[in-house]
Structure formats: structure tokens, C-alpha cells
Amino acid sequence: MAGHGVQAVDAFGGLLLEMLQRAEMVKQTNTVEPALHKTDLGDHFERVESIFPSSSSPETKKRSQYAVIETAVRDTFNNILASTTIDAPSSVKLWNLLDIIAILSDDEQCDPALLFWLVEELLDSQTIAGCRKIFDYLESRRERITAKHFPQKQLVILRSCNELLRRLSRAEDTAFCGRVFIFLFQSFPLGDKSSVNLRGEFHTENVTTFDDMPPKGSDLESMEVDSDAKIAVPTLKVPSSSSTGANKTPEETNGFAKGSSPTKSVPPMSMDQLYPIFWSLQQSFSQPKRLFDKEHFDSFKSGMEATLTMFKAIQNESNGRPLKSMEENKRGVKRKRGEDDDDLANAFNPKYLTSRDLFELEISDLSFRRHILLQMLIIMDFLLSLSAKAREKLSKVGLPDNPNKSVMYADQVLNEEDTNWAVGMKQSINDYLKQGLDGLFFHRMIESALSRDKNWVRWKIENCPTITRPAVTPDEYIASKTAARKATTNKRLRPNPLGSLDLKFLSESDGQAGLERLKDPSRYRLPSIKSFQNKIGLDDMDIDMARDEEQKNTAIEAKASKSWRALRIASTSKLVAFDKIERSDKIDEIFVDDVKIEEQVINPDEESMEDEDLVFPKDRHSIVISGPSGVGKSTLIKMLLEKHAKVIGRKASHTTRPPREGEVHGQDYFFVNKENYDVMRDGDEFLEYNNFNGYDYGTSRKVVEGIVAQGKIPLMEMEYHGIQQVKEKGYAARFIFISPTEPSVLEQRLKRRGSDDENKIRARLEIAEKELEHAKIDGFHDKILVNDVLEDTFKALESYIFGTDDQDMSSTPSEQVKSTPASTEVDMMDANADANGSSKSDAIPASKTDGAVQVAEGAEPMK
Ligand SMILES: Nc1ncnc2c1ncn2[C@@H]1O[C@H](COP(=O)(O)OP(=O)(O)OP(=O)(O)O)[C@@H](O)[C@H]1O
Incomplete structure (x- = not known):
């Protein structure tokens, strides 16, 4: 020091x-x-x-x-x-x-x-x-x-x-x-003035330059050189009295009478003619005050009209061949996405490419046209804010004593004719924007953005008054909460109205337990047909043994309800069996076939195992495995993936490390360059990221979401920094820590693995110490498994993941879970029937149930 x-x-x-x-x-x-x-x-x-x-x-x-x-x-x-x-x-x-x-x-x-x-x-x-x-x-x-x-x-x-x-x-x-x-x-607070452009300065440094060669055969009569901007500013010959327009028709003046449509019946120019006119509009867009000059304004109006006429002509043309343009659009998107991550860095460039050669291509691109039209709308709003009507409106709302004159342009008033022109032009642009792919949506978006912008302008004119609202008092909060609750509670709602579902599971007092019950697979899975066979048999017995008419009718109704549900299920897979049914009270045929089908399907070795045969953990959150280096994480993960390939999906991380021999992009890692990695990181695309040995690593949210979209449970390996980040982001997962019996086994295993030299092993062991230290933090992991005998650890891991911890460990979790549903289902169906006294209300009118799934939904929800 x-x-x-x-x-x-x-x-x-x-x-x-x-x-x-x-x-x-x-x-x-x-x-x-x-x-x-x-x-x-x-x-x-x-x-x-x-x-x-x-x-x-x-x-x-x-x-x-x-x-x-x-x-x-x-x-x-x-x-x-x-x-x-x-x-x-x-x-x-x-x-x-x-x-x-x-x-x-x-x-x-x-x-x-x-x-x-x-x-x-x-x-x-x-x-x-x-x-x-x-x-x-x-x-x-x-x-x-x-x-x-x-x-x-x-x-x-x-x-x-x-x-x-x-x-x-x-x-x-x-x-x-x-x-x-x-x-x-x-x-900064919302109303902070420090970054407000109070003087209404325009971004005049943003000069758009373009090829200044005069186009061949154009109508341009003169070329002025704007010495400030150092670019060629072409001037269209426009009738001199366009802003007064006293004796001329709108067509003659290029101005527009009220209600007339700009660009109407004016043929489009050639691309060469339009090119300088089109790009010179940018000058007025970045320096709107130029338009206070009559000559500039006239040329601006003609430029706007010529541009919109061309846009309309292009729109009409592409409407004539919509399929092709749609195809092209799609191809464009496809190609872009196919280029993997490289397009990430290829972000939007706010500077225009103005080469004459590109002009036609650019102008035929809808997004480009929309961009320009948005600029046009902004400038139209600016012009219209100077109209007499807008001034009047502003004076009516009552301005403060010291309005911000720099953004008011009080000395400028747009005359009536120009106002009408701007209104007509705005209307034409709006109409145009509403057309095309997602046009209405795009138009709505910019409309709301522009209307909000007007509020900001007003706020600036009013000299930025503070934007604060008094905080809500506790009393107000409680009062509004009570009122909201009152308004949304239907007092007349009966606990379980006739014919409706039992909604008790939604009750707040039930909290988490109710939610868990909702996840019960029996609520969304179809019961097996077989489960109805015994019950219908029992109903048959009840019918035979009934002591009086009433008992008999009850049993008949119960049987009809179950038969109906069994038939609906059979209708999806065994419609052929319906031909063999001769009496509505004798539907055994569907059960006969059903047995055969089940026999065929339950073959675990078969490649084409149906999804419904897969066994999923009850808890479908992502699984995060961590542990010190050498403890056996990769080994256990490999075993899990081999055994449960259709249930668990492994994600590949993104890394800036170059690929090692044999590593496959997308499988082992997504190998990206530093630039793309940074863009992803800044774009909050990583669930967690870290730097290890000088290289960056990150877990992409999209990759994880992709696994979920495939219906699988994501499995990730992470070290404690990653876990910390994941937790901070509030991402719900199950964190499993694999621990050694004692730290010394790590060194032995790493040496035996033989993948690292002495120095790397040292470095790994140093980090391993920290991992073990973190594992001591109470609640940091949801489960800690000691990897002593590999097979036992694997079984314990499976049991935890599949939620079979408490059950018999001698069979694998998959076997245990698989063996349960049928019997559980039977019990639950019985319990349901019991809970209602009888299964009377189970009957579902045909008109209300269009498919088998609805039978399951329409029937009593399983508890
Ligand atoms: N229970 C076990 N008993 C003995 N050896 C084991 C056990 N579990 C794994 N191993 C062995 O220990 C070595 C290290 O295992 P593995 O590569 O799976 O560790 P890791 O935790 O993934 O390490 P890293 O984080 O460095 O990749 C391997 O050679 C593996 O075969």
C-alpha cells in the first residue's frame, strides 16, 4: 500500500x-x-x-x-x-x-x-x-x-x-x-427527470446516407446538396401552392381533401425513381422540425405518398401470390433457426442498409415496410399534435403556469388542409398495417405504444409533474380484499350440487394436500376396462339377491352406470367387440377382448412400448444431482438414463470449451463461441451458469423446457454455485447430493478412473472439499445419498426419484409402481361409490359425454 x-x-x-x-x-x-x-x-x-x-x-x-x-x-x-x-x-x-x-x-x-x-x-x-x-x-x-x-x-x-x-x-x-x-x-423512480429529453432535442446525428447517383430516367428535376448532412437530398417537383391548395383538386396538389385517401389512383414510381425520395424521408424522420419549412414539407408529403403508393402496389402483388410469400416466409424462418446459435449474435441492426442494389429486396420485405410505416405514423402524430384541434384540446386540459415550451412548438400550427392530409395519411397507413400476416396484432401493438407515447409527451409539456400515488393503507387493503372475496363468492353455491363434480379438493383449507391429490394419475388416466368387470359382476349379484324392488332398481342403475363407462372406454380400442353384444345388460364381450389386448401390450422388452405403460414419478420436477468429483455422479446418471430412457431426459449444457475428441455437439454439449454464450447469458437464457477452468458453462432454460415438452423429466448435474442460482431463480427441482462414505475414497476413485493427471485430480479434490462443505448446509439438498455400494445407491436413488422410498426395496421402483395402479384403481372406484351412498349419480347422459376421456372426467373425480 x-x-x-x-x-x-x-x-x-x-x-x-x-x-x-x-x-x-x-x-x-x-x-x-x-x-x-x-x-x-x-x-x-x-x-x-x-x-x-x-x-x-x-x-x-x-x-x-x-x-x-x-x-x-x-x-x-x-x-x-x-x-x-x-x-x-x-x-x-x-x-x-x-x-x-x-x-x-x-x-x-x-x-x-x-x-x-x-x-x-x-x-x-x-x-x-x-x-x-x-x-x-x-x-x-x-x-x-x-x-x-x-x-x-x-x-x-x-x-x-x-x-x-x-x-x-x-x-x-x-x-x-x-x-x-x-x-x-x-x-430510478418512474417519474425521474434526469434522463428526460426536456428540451425536445432530436437525434439529428443519426444521418441516413444513401447512394447519391441520380437514377436514370427519373422525374427528379433537381438535386440539392444539404451541406450539413453531406447527403444528396432530391427534391420532387411539386405544385407550388400545395399547402394552400385553393384552386386545385387534391390530385393536382398532391394534397388530400378530407376523407380522401392519399395515394389513391396515383401509379407507383419505378424503384429507381423512388429510391432517393424514399431514403430522403429519413431526414425528416430524424429532424421533424425541418417540416416547419414549407418547401421541405411539400417534398416530404410527396415522398410519403409515393412511398405508400409503392407499398400498396407491393402488397397487392404479394396478395396475388400469397402461398409463395408464405412459403418464402417460412423458409426464411427455418433457415434462420437452422443456423443454430449463430443467429443469436446476429441481432437487429438499427442502421439501415441503403445500397441502391438492396432497395427492391428491402422494400419487398413486410417487416421492413412495417418499420418504415411505424416511422411514418410517429411523424404523423407529431404533425397532428400541431393541429388547431390538438392545441384546443391541450388548452382545455389546463396546462400548468410554466409549461415546457421547448416541446410545445407553440408558434407552429398545422393548417386545416395539411391536418386533413395527415389524418388521411395516418388512416391509410393504419389500414395498410392491419393487412398481412399478423397485421391486426402488429397494428394493435404499435397503436397502444404510440398512444402511451402521447402521454409521455403531455407529461413533458406539463414539465414532468411527479408521478406518485399515495401508498395503500392497511385498512384500504383489507377492505378491498374483503370486497373482492365477497364479489367472487357465490353464496348460493351448494357444497356438492346434484350432478356436478365434487369440488372439495379445491377448498383452501386443504391446501397442498388438495393440490397433491389433483396430481394423482387416476384423476387423468382412464381406468382399465378390466376394473369394471368385477364391479359389474357384483352389481349382477346385488340384482339377484335384492330383497325388495327398491334395492333391485338401485343395483340396476349402478350396473348401467358402470356398463356405460366401460363401453365408452372400450369404444376407443375395441369397437369390434360391440358387434357381439346382443343385450345391453350383457356386455361381457368387451372384457374378453380386453384381456387379450392387455396380454399383448404388457411386454416390457418391446421397443414400441406405449406411453401409458411408462411409469412416471409422482413428483415430476426436474432432478438435480450434485456431489464432489469422483463420487460417482456420472456413473449413477448413466445407469438411470439407461434404465429409464423414456421417462428421464438428460440435458446438454452450453459451453465455450472446445469439443474433446469424440464429443458430439448437442449430445455431450452445445459448443458455442464466447460471443454467443454472452448473448445467451445476458438474455437470461441460462437457468444457471458458471466458469470452470477458464471456460463458461450454462444450462439453457430452452433445453430443459424441451425435455419437459417431450414429456420427460429433466435430469441435470450441477455443482453448488449452480444449485444456488437455480434456487435463487425460484426454479423448483429436486436436489440430490451424492456423498462419499469418506472424503478419501474420492481420490482413490479418481485415480482408478484414470481420466485425469495428478494435478487435475488435486484441483478436483480442492473443489470437492467445498462441495462437501456446502452439503452440510441444512436444507440445501432434498436428499443425500451415500454412494458406498453402487447398486444399493442406485436403488436408493431410483426409490427416491420414483417416490417409492417407503416401500419394499427388494423390487425396483418401476416394478412397484407398475404393480399398484390396477388394484388402487379398484379401491378408489369402490370408495367413490361408497362415498356417494351408491353410484347412482355416476350415470352420464350420452349427450354430455362425447369421448372416452370425458367419461373419466365426467365420472366422479378419483380421490
Ligand atoms: N460406489 C462405487 N464404488 C466404487 N467405485 C465407484 C462407485 N461409484 C462410482 N465409482 C467409480 O468411481 C469413478 C468416478 O465416478 P464418476 O466418474 O461417476 O464420478 P463423478 O462424480 O461423475 O466425477 P466427476 O464429477 O469428476 O465427473 C468411476 O471410475 C466409477 O466407476
């Missing part, structure tokens, strides 16, 4: 080092998470006071203390930066230092903005990849570091974020830009 000769600086510097040492002991990970808390640092904080004796004035003391702390902190900060890189594990010292400063700042021991000053310097000194890491820190601590003293911090936050945004490419780092914006949005 640099000596400053100031005793307090040296003393605080020493204390800071002690705090950092303590932090390293407390937080044993090398990652940003978890954050340090004041209690983690023991009594070090009390010692801060002793370094700064109280002086005559508290203000003087505060100022000198802040200066001393800042100097010492900066020394330490620079030392850390000089000795580590942001990617190295030792960078944890930086995060620890920032955490310590955050604690000091919350305690008002140092300048509140100190942390952000350092972050600003850090961002300035790092590459974009390094900045991502710093942002990991900022995002993970956002709430904490912005909760107190925000006014003192906000300027630095804004400055550093803006500086970072300036460095980022909107095209290549779109997702990172988004992270920065989201950080700003979340940190």
Missing part, C-alpha cells in the same frame, strides 16, 4: 485489509454471490469509530473521515486491480471490497457515492466482457446499494451507465444494452 504519511489513512487502510481477510474467510466462494453483510465482518466496524476521534464540529469530522476513507479505499482498490483480472477467481476481493464500502456507506461512515465512483472507474478500465462481470455485481446488489442515499448516488449511476451505453454496440451487444437500461429503470 502506498504510504501517505497520514496516520488515519494508514490506520484505516490496515483495518480495511483485515476486513478483506475476514471476508475471504467468511465467504468461501470466488463468485459475486453471496453478498457480505455487516454481521459477517464481526467487530471490525466498531473499530472504525476509534480511528476517527470526534472533533469540534461533526461536519469537519465527517468531511475528514470521508476523505481519509476514500484515500485508503482507493489505495486498496488500485492494489487489487493491479494484482488481479476481473475474470480471475481472485477478483472476489473486488466484490468483497465493494460490499464493505456499501456497508460503510449505509452506515454513513463514508461518502455514499464512493462505491459508484469506484464502479465507474472499474467500468472505464475494463473490456466489454469485464463490464458484464461488473454488471453481474451491480445487478445482484441493486436493491441494496440504491436503497439509501440515492440522491447522492444517482448522478454517478446515470453517468457511468450512459458512458457504458455509449461504448456498447446496440447491434452486437443488444442484450447487454438492455441489461443496462433495465438497471437504470429499476434504480
